[in-house]
Amino acid sequence: MCETKVGGYLSNPLPISTGVILGSCLGPLLFVIFVNNISDIFPDGFTIKLFADGAKPYTTVKTNPQILQNCLHSLAEWSQTWLLSISYEKCSF
Numbered sequence: 001m002c003e004t005k006v007g008g009y010l011s012n013p014l015p016i017s018t019g020v021i022l023g024s025c026l027g028p029l030l031f032v033i034f035v036n037n038i039s040d041i042f043p044d045g046f047t048i049k050l051f052a053d054g055a056k057p058y059t060t061v062k063t064n065p066q067i068l069q070n071c072l073h074s075l076a077e078w079s080q081t082w083l084l085s086i087s088y089e090k091c092s093f
Contacts, residue, residue: 002015002016038075
């Protein structure tokens with residue numbers, strides 16, 4: 001159950017089934033803990049930077065673009081497993 005307090009007002013409690021509570025003091029820390037294993041899905045030479053509210057995976061593709069595609073498939077599978085959707089509109093290449 002989660003409640004939100006703004007000023008002197010407290011919301012009704014609501015159940016949280018997945019993800020991390022937004023707008024909390026612990027939210028950023030909990031998010032990093034939640035996504036901490038994401039780096040395990042990528043091979044050597046693939047870098048991922050974790051932020052308070054997101055992650056930025058990247059690499060340089062010089063010879064085999066299939067390596068990048070395999071990593072993107074692994075990322076999609078990871079996000080489905082952990083019920084954490086990817087904001088594709090924020091992605092770029």
